[in-house]
Amino acid sequence: MFCSVGLSFLGLVVLTSFLWAPLLILNLPFILLGLLVLRVTGLSHRLLLVYYAIYDFMFYRSEFLRKTLWQVMYDLMVYLYPQCKWRCMNYGYASLTPDGKTLDLSLVDEYERFPLQMYMTAASCQGAFTSWADKTVVEVGSGRGGGLEYIHRTMKPSSSYGVDYSDNQVEFCKQSYGEIEGLAYAQGDSEKLDQVKMLEGVKADLIFNVESSHCYGNFDAFVAQVSKMLKQGGQFSMTDFRADTDLPAFETSLLSHGMVPVMSNPLETSEEDGHHPQCDPGLEAGRAAEDLSDR
Numbered sequence: 477m478f479c480s481v482g483l484s485f486l487g488l489v490v491l492t493s494f495l496w497a498p499l500l501i502l503n504l505p506f507i508l509l510g511l512l513v514l515r516v517t518g519l520s521h522r523l524l525l526v527y528y529a530i531y532d533f534m535f536y537r538s539e540f541l542r543k544t545l546w547q548v549m550y551d552l553m554v555y556l557y558p559q560c561k562w563r564c565m566n567y568g569y570a571s572l573t574p575d576g577k578t579l580d581l582s583l584v585d586e587y588e589r590f591p592l593q594m595y596m597t598a599a600s601c602q603g604a605f606t607s608w609a610d611k612t613v614v615e616v617g618s619g620r621g622g623g624l625e626y627i628h629r630t631m632k633p634s635s636s637y638g639v640d641y642s643d644n645q646v647e648f649c650k651q652s653y654g655e656i657e658g659l660a661y662a663q664g665d666s667e668k669l670d671q672v673k674m675l676e677g678v679k680a681d682l683i684f685n686v687e688s689s690h691c692y693g694n695f696d697a698f699v700a701q702v703s704k705m706l707k708q709g710g711q712f713s714m715t716d717f718r719a720d721t722d723l724p725a726f727e728t729s730l731l732s733h734g735m736v737p738v739m740s741n742p743l744e745t746s747e748e749d750g751h752h753p754q755c756d757p758g759l760e761a762g763r764a765a766e767d768l769s770d771r
């Protein structure tokens with residue numbers, strides 16, 4: 477699929493070259509002169525800053541635009557990379573040991589060791605479940621579904637639900653894991669979980685969220701939904717990246733919806749040995765406040 481899209485694009489470029497090539501050659505001196513002026517006057521640096529500001533706004537600050545752009549990107553990624561071997565899309569987690577391994581994995585899972593280690597860290601970091609047998613877990617932003625499938629297969633909760641905004645990815649999950657008992661995926665918006673049919677009546681023991689929340693238009697609306705769906709005393713665990721300046725709003729959001737932080741590990745390394753705290757970079761774990769009455 478990827479090859480055919482690439483080849484079609486190349487074909488189009490070659491076929492239309494009689495249109496753009498002469499224009500490019502004629503204008504090349506002006507383009508080069510313009511670039512030189514930008515460089516000498518220092519304007520290129522300013523333009524770069526404007527570019528960064530626009531990029532930051534589009535992908536990390538806007539509401540509607542950010543949501544739509546990420547959705548289009550993830551839909552497109554499944555289209556371009558339909559291989560079912562690729563199941564996770566996070567940066568991965570490694571312990572600071574020579575091999576970084578925290579899990580014993582089968583050969584198949586070894587292929588995505590570090591993203592799966594991230595999943596296990598996020599899903600079980602609080603270590604509060606002695607048994608998962610009767611637990612209901614929900615992943616918001618489940619992506620290509622492999623992380624949730626791994627948690628479901630190894631921890632064996634009674635039910636696991638994955639929700640993702642990208643239709644194509646959810647379709648991919650249904651095709652890849654649709655037969656597995658107790659595991660289900662549905663399309664839905666993190667900010668409107670109460671409108672996801674699959675989750676009707678679901679009260680979760682654990683809701684987790686792996687490197688997805690930076691795509692949401694309104695993080696606070698997401699936390700409000702999580703808070704509603706958690707059982708009393710249930711857990712919310714998430715890992716993602718944030719600019720330092722955004723951390724206060726991030727923390728306020730969690731606290732204002734009744735999350736009692738039980739652990740928070742910003743990505744830090746100690747000066748002595750380059751070792752960071754026992755758990756996940758940027759992991760926030762919260763436990764729903766016992767006295768929230770709307771559960």
Ligand SMILES: C[S@@+](CC[C@H](N)C(=O)[O-])C[C@H]1O[C@@H](n2cnc3c(N)ncnc32)[C@H](O)[C@@H]1O
Nearest residue numbers: 550564565566617619641642665666686688691
């Ligand atoms: C970096 S990927 C991480 C996927 C998965 N958690 C993993 O680690 O493999 C971010 C995911 O968040 C999903 N996402 C983005 N905005 C969302 C939203 N508003 N509601 C639900 N999922 C969303 C994307 O479609 C994408 O699958």
